Amino acid sequence: MAQIFISLGSNVNKEHYLRQALIALKAYFPDFIHSSVYESEAVGFAGSNFYNSVVAAKTDMPLAKLCKLLKKIELDNGRTREDKKFSPRTLDLDLLFYDDIICETPAQLPRDEITKNAFVLQPLAEIAPDFYHPVAKLTLAELWNNYYNPQQKLWKVEFSNP
Template identity: 40%
Template sequence: MSRIWLSIGSNIERELHITEALSQLESELGKAILSPYYESPAEGFEGPDFINLVAGYDTDKRPAELIKLFNSIESGLGRTRTEKKFSSRTIDIDLLTYGDQVIEVMGKQLPRDDILKYSFVLKPLADVAADEVHVLTGKTYQQHWDEFTPKDRLIRL
């Protein structure tokens, strides 16, 4: 079994899509460890504010299988993929870590660099995995959060 951490966000019918995504994830992966929810402005484009959280699961599923599952859930909840990286979305589910492995899966590097780039990813992760060590930096997620700036763009819901 590997502990995985996911970043989940939505800025279109936010509560509805997050609730439904978590329900589908639970049916596939079991009970989650959930961070508090945070509201943050859209990053990289003009759009409604997002709600973001981090969810943790213990699973035997392989990373590629997980990403296919997440893409299927996203599509089922109306997520449309555009060529633009930054845009509004019904739901976004990103695999952040897969145990302590450093791997590339379907074009994505794990652990995801988003962990150290965005407060809406790092803060919820530090809330639920404060003492876990980022495999590439050797620092805990809490240490990364303590050093992170700016911190003023998140509102805990």
């Protein structure tokens, strides 16, 4: 079974779509662990604040199939393939880690945003502080403790899992 981590983000009807993503993910990964939900300002464009969180799970699903599943859940929740990288979105699901695999296809692993964005790194470090980043050669707790970007502010929000 592979250890996987998936980031969730939304800034369009964000509570609804985050909840829908969790319901969909629970069907495939019933024992997942969900981080706290954080609100943050949009990064890279002017837009509404995002809700972000991370899910940890174990799976025997092959990597390519998992990537297709995450895209399907996004599409089922109003995401379109025409969405620009830095734009509002109903739902964004990014695979962050699949065990310690390092690759560029079918997904960039580990995901580059892990070390660059507080809204990915903080919830990830919250649920898996001892997980080792195979490229950075540090644990997630160490990466979070070393992280500094005063432009990226985020705060926990009340959110009850479905």
